[in-house]
């Protein structure tokens with residue numbers, strides 16, 4: 001103590017000039033001198049610590065070990081840094097603990113040993129370190145890719161784990177690369193142009209989408225958020241990258257779905273329009289188809305009432321025949337309409353039976369003969385008596401009579417209609433060939449549509465139902481209906497019935 005009093009001025013002079021806290025203890029660890037930095041650090045008044053034991057400044061839980069450390073230190077008597085990687089703590093007068101760093105300097109003065117401790121309060125540094133390691137963890141553990149590159153050399157200086165994982169390059173490799181090396185859509189000059197507004201301070205951040213090229217050659221779409229930053233005294237850029245593969249896929253999928261739905265809607269709209277047209281056409285057809293025979297029936301009935309005498313029997317017969325004919329026609333149309341209804345609801349029971357083809361052909365031709373125009377004739381094979389066919393009789397009759405009636409209707413007087421039968425190993429073909437008005441090319445694709453009638457057929461009576469139901473019935477039974485036709489030359493309709501019928 002006296003030693004220090006003697007040299008107080010020198011000590012003060014030296015110690016007050018340093019910002020570290022200085023505490024001098026003797027070998028018994030009693031404090032013999034302090035500077036004001038140390039007093040302030042520990043929260044004591046001037047000279048208040050002099051004569052106190054060093055333990056006063058050490059939190060209780062460290063005391064046991066601390067005494068031992070100081071002793072062994074004094075014995076070795078060398079200058080060194082305290083702590084050896086452990087955190088050291090001091091305690092202030094008000095009981096508050098704080099992290100510190102201490103360097104110990106033993107020295108001899110007038111035959112006595114002293115230890116001078118140089119103490120730095122590292123509370124703030126610790127907090128900064130904690131914060132830094134916190135940010136470093138966030139940087140490394142972020143699921144976004146983060147790239148930092150130098151503003152001048154453009155070389156990467158730091159790249160987080162997720163980025164290294166996705167791009168496939170190690171940090172060492174990346175540190176020899178620049179952003180345009182992993183962006184296949186960019187040349188160096190283009191990239192420089194892109195970041196120029198950031199370099200010049202005109203913008204404070206940039207956002208753009210591009211591709212990243214992995215080490216393995218594959219690419220992935222990314223959204224880049226680029227901002228200027230600084231690493232130490234060097235300007236840098238920080239790029240936060242979002243891998244938008246999924247988003248892009250999703251967007252593409254969505255766009256495709258929207259496109260498909262739009263097309264479906266457009267198609268539905270077209271169908272709806274077509275349907276409306278058909279409905280209108282159907283209504284006018286029905287009224288026309290019913291009106292003509294009905295007015296013929298009315299005329300015949302009115303005239304029938306006038307032919308009262310016995311010698312007028314022939315006239316009465318004629319009108320009765322007309323009425324029968326017209327009623328039969330109306331009945332046929334109604335049956336066709338009902339067939340449409342039954343086909344639509346699927347309530348049809350077919351009956352497959354084996355019968356001679358000639359049975360149906362003869363029946364159909366017999367009925368058709370009554371409808372022939374002047375000079376029209378039907379030619380048919382005479383040698384089909386031994387052809388047996390397994391099919392639904394009623395359907396075959398409906399189909400053939402429809403096709404032959406059409407051939408008669410759409411052919412002129414004095415023309416010939418041919419019925420051809422061809423037997424193959426696997427199928428039976430029936431062809432109905434006429435030399436009539438034919439079907440205009442542009443109408444051919446619609447000819448099996450329900451209610452559709454070709455432009456050139458509109459002056460002839462008809463409903464546009466026959467071909468449609470004929471085709472549907474045939475297809476339900478595993479058979480087919482096709483045609484070829486040339487306007488003003490004629491048409492050929494072909495029914496193909498396979499040997500092995502699919503009746504399901």
Ligand code: ADP
Pocket residue numbers: 402406407410434436437438439447452453454455456457461462463464465466467468490491
């Ligand atoms: P419909 O004869 O009652 O109008 P269909 O369904 O039988 O109805 O025929 C549909 C349309 O096909 C007819 O309106 C006609 O335009 C055309 N068509 C059918 N058969 C022939 C044919 N042999 N020659 C020319 N056109 C035909």
